[in-house]
Amino acid sequence: MTAKDDSAPPRTDPxxxxxxxxxFCQARERTEWCGLDRADVKTIDEVKSARxxxxxxxxxxxxxxxxxxxxxxxxxIGLRKLDHDGNSALVRLAYAGDTIGxxxxxxxxxxxxxxEVLKPSRxxxxxxxxxxxxxxxxxxxxxxxxxxxxxxxDDAEDKFLQSTNSDIRxxxxxxxxxxxDRFATENKDGxxxxxxxxxxxxxxxxxxxxxxxxxRAIRKLEDDGLAFFSGRTVRVPDTAALFAEIExxx
Amino acid sequence: MTAKDDSAPPRTDPxxxxxxxxxFCQARERTEWCGLDRADVKTIDEVKSARxxxxxxxxxxxxxxxxxxxxxxxxxIGLRKLDHDGNSALVRLAYAGDTIGxxxxxxxxxxxxxxEVLKPSRxxxxxxxxxxxxxxxxxxxxxxxxxxxxxxxDDAEDKFLQSTNSDIRxxxxxxxxxxxDRFATENKDGxxxxxxxxxxxxxxxxxxxxxxxxxRAIRKLEDDGLAFFSGRTVRVPDTAALFAEIExxx
DNA sequence: CGCCAGGTTGATTTCGCTCAAGCAATGTGG
DNA sequence: CCACATTGCTTGAGCGAAATCAACCTGGCG
Numbered sequence: 001m002t003a004k005d006d007s008a009p010p011r012t013d014p015x016x017x018x019x020x021x022x023x024f025c026q027a028r029e030r031t032e033w034c035g036l037d038r039a040d041v042k043t044i045d046e047v048k049s050a051r052x053x054x055x056x057x058x059x060x061x062x063x064x065x066x067x068x069x070x071x072x073x074x075x076x077i078g079l080r081k082l083d084h085d086g087n088s089a090l091v092r093l094a095y096a097g098d099t100i101g102x103x104x105x106x107x108x109x110x111x112x113x114x115x116e117v118l119k120p121s122r123x124x125x126x127x128x129x130x131x132x133x134x135x136x137x138x139x140x141x142x143x144x145x146x147x148x149x150x151x152x153x154d155d156a157e158d159k160f161l162q163s164t165n166s167d168i169r170x171x172x173x174x175x176x177x178x179x180x181d182r183f184a185t186e187n188k189d190g191x192x193x194x195x196x197x198x199x200x201x202x203x204x205x206x207x208x209x210x211x212x213x214x215x216r217a218i219r220k221l222e223d224d225g226l227a228f229f230s231g232r233t234v235r236v237p238d239t240a241a242l243f244a245e246i247e248x249x250x
Numbered sequence: 251m252t253a254k255d256d257s258a259p260p261r262t263d264p265x266x267x268x269x270x271x272x273x274f275c276q277a278r279e280r281t282e283w284c285g286l287d288r289a290d291v292k293t294i295d296e297v298k299s300a301r302x303x304x305x306x307x308x309x310x311x312x313x314x315x316x317x318x319x320x321x322x323x324x325x326x327i328g329l330r331k332l333d334h335d336g337n338s339a340l341v342r343l344a345y346a347g348d349t350i351g352x353x354x355x356x357x358x359x360x361x362x363x364x365x366e367v368l369k370p371s372r373x374x375x376x377x378x379x380x381x382x383x384x385x386x387x388x389x390x391x392x393x394x395x396x397x398x399x400x401x402x403x404d405d406a407e408d409k410f411l412q413s414t415n416s417d418i419r420x421x422x423x424x425x426x427x428x429x430x431d432r433f434a435t436e437n438k439d440g441x442x443x444x445x446x447x448x449x450x451x452x453x454x455x456x457x458x459x460x461x462x463x464x465x466r467a468i469r470k471l472e473d474d475g476l477a478f479f480s481g482r483t484v485r486v487p488d489t490a491a492l493f494a495e496i497e498x499x500x
Numbered sequence: 501c502g503c504c505a506g507g508t509t510g511a512t513t514t515c516g517c518t519c520a521a522g523c524a525a526t527g528t529g530g
Numbered sequence: 531c532c533a534c535a536t537t538g539c540t541t542g543a544g545c546g547a548a549a550t551c552a553a554c555c556t557g558g559c560g
Contacts, residue, residue, distance in 0.1 A: 081407065081411060083411055083415055085415070089411060091407055091411075092407075102400075103400040103403070103404065106393070106396060106397050106400055107397060107400065107401070112404055135389070135393065136389050136390070136393075137389070138389065139385070139386050139387070139388065139389040139392055140386070142389055142392040142393045142396055143356070143385065143386075143392045145396055146356060146392055146395055146396040146399060147356050147357060149396060149399040149400050149403055150352075150353040150356060150357065150399050151357070152403055153353070153399060153402055153403045153406060154353070154362055156403060156406035156407055156410065157331065157341055157342075157406055159410055160406065160409055160410050160413065160458060161331060161333055161339060161341075161458075163410065163413060163414070163458065164413070164458040164459070165333055167547075167548095168547080168548080199506075199507090200506075200507065200508095201506075201507090208410060208411075208413065208414035209414070209548075209549090210548075210549060210550085211506080211507070211508095212507090212508080212509085212548090212549080212550085213547090213548055213549075214507095215507065215508055215509075216508090216509085216548090218508095219508085219509090417515075417516095418515085418516075449538070449539090450538075450539060450540095451538075451539090459516075459517090460516075460517060460518085461538085461539075461540090462516090462517080462518085462539090462540080462541085463515090463516055463517075464539095465539065465540050465541075466516090466540085466541085468540095469540085469541085501560105502559105502560095503558100503559085503560085504557105504558090504559090504560105505556105505557095505558090505559105506555105506556085506557090506558105507554105507555080507556080507557105508553105508554085508555075508556095509552105509553085509554080509555095510551105510552085510553080510554100511550100511551085511552085511553105512549105512550080512551080512552105513548105513549085513550075513551095514547105514548090514549075514550090515546105515547095515548090515549085516545105516546095516547090516548100517544105517545085517546080517547090518543105518544085518545080518546095519542105519543090519544085519545100520541100520542085520543085521540105521541085521542080521543105522539105522540085522541080522542100523538105523539085523540080523541100524537105524538090524539085524540100525536100525537085525538085525539100526535105526536080526537080526538100527534100527535085527536075527537095528533100528534085528535080528536095529532105529533095529534090529535100530531105530532090530533090530534100
């Protein structure tokens with residue numbers, strides 16, 4: 001599935017940045033690439049290809065050989081892993097500023113995950129040789145990636161521990177707690193509204209349960225008046241009450 | 251792959267101090283530090299402190315501020331995380347050649363895990379300022395750490411998926427499959443003997459179950475003639491049969 | 501229109517957790 | 531050296547939460 005390629009003229013575009021250059025990238029400050037010198041930025045600008053993707057598009061599939069890394073300029077990408085039943089489970093989300101595919105790139109292996117666009121996104125592709133050259137010339141760049149990776153690792157380990165000693169309601173509350181930072185569309189007094197870009201199945205996968213179980217968990221939260229789900233929007237009348245479900249962790 | 255890294259008999263101290271220098275380190279080829287130039291190795295040799303630890307010793311506790319990184323020269327270290335009930339769960343193992351504590355070091359945070367010695371070990375400590383200086387001067391060094399971290403991350407994600415769609419017997423078999431590379435003491439025809447440095451509780455934590463459940467799982471494996479546990483040694487009469495329990499994954 | 505994927509709901513089962521007791525090995529103080 | 535506590539492991543009984551199986555509903559789409 002191809003999306004349009006807008007190199008020159010602006011279009012109706014999720015992220016209205018007319019300029020393809022990294023210098024104009026809104027997200028650059030948030031990326032690992034932020035400390036590069038002018039020459040390196042120029043190099044990247046010359047070789048990278050920027051594209052706009054729509055939900056459902058796939059940047060790469062699990063098992064594909066890795067041709068380079070992707071830098072998310074705007075939008076949202078979901079990283080999935082096929083479980084042995086054939087269906088895929090959402091493992092992690094990548095936001096504007098995140099660079100993805102760098103793991104397989106580093107290891108020189110095929111992709112371990114698939115990358116699927118969840119919200120209209122603008123993504124730059126930096127091909128392998130360039131990425132490697134720049135990476136090797138910039139110690140700080142690698143260190144920023146390293147820091148990012150270690151944070152993800154901590155999260156993953158927490159998630160595992162949590163899955164063994166928290167019940168679903170608690171994990172659900174925790175998930176909403178994580179998501180609220182990115183997807184809260186309103187937030188006044190104690191109330192809050194979330195606009196999640198996730199299907200039920202994806203939410204279920206994120207906390208490691210079956211869709212049916214997710215459905216029931218949602219039902220219970222609604223019965224208790226903690227959160228109301230309608231399609232992909234969630235209304236939380238009392239934020240504090242919902243997050244009181246989460247025991248002391250960290 | 252040979253399983254034993256220390257050829258010395260177990261009751262004497264793993265290594266007396268004569269050769270503290272990294273130049274003599276058996277594990278150096280396996281560490282991330284392997285590509286350093288002579289000057290950097292010398293720097294490390296001068297500032298590092300090497301020590302021998304015995305099982306039960308703790309390198310650092312979760313919550314301690316991070317003073318530097320530890321490089322495991324020989325032996326085995328267990329990384330634990332306290333869960334909110336107060337007891338600690340084994341999260342990961344660190345072998346000869348591994349450098350630990352680098353995550354908190356990079357993030358400039360307190361340690362997220364505790365590091366406890368499981369087998370007599372020889373560990374070098376490299377204090378923060380030096381580590382940082384060398385790391386910043388060696389792009390390749392950071393990249394090797396990065397590669398290591400991403401591999402750990404993959405493992406962690408697999409572990410999570412596995413915990414949601416494999417039953418305990420399968421996870422158990424998988425654990426033994428992982429451990430056999432390091433702890434198989436004998437391995438002829440189809441038979442195999444493991445000498446695990448882990449308590450039942452630790453094994454239970456590694457696959458995310460309660461000790462009682464682990465006990466029962468072991469019982470079942472024995473009833474089925476797949477593996478026989480006696481103390482910390484495991485006898486496997488038919489390796490292929492045991493690992494047939496593991497469904498096709500990754 | 502019929503088809504299909506995603507979602508909800510209900511009935512049933514099963515796996516692993518909790519609680520509780522017993523046991524062996526080790527340690528401690530009298 | 532023995533009585534006693536402690537810790538790690540095993541086993542049993544019962545329970546409960548989540549998976550499974552199955553039906554049904556909904557909206558989107560060819």
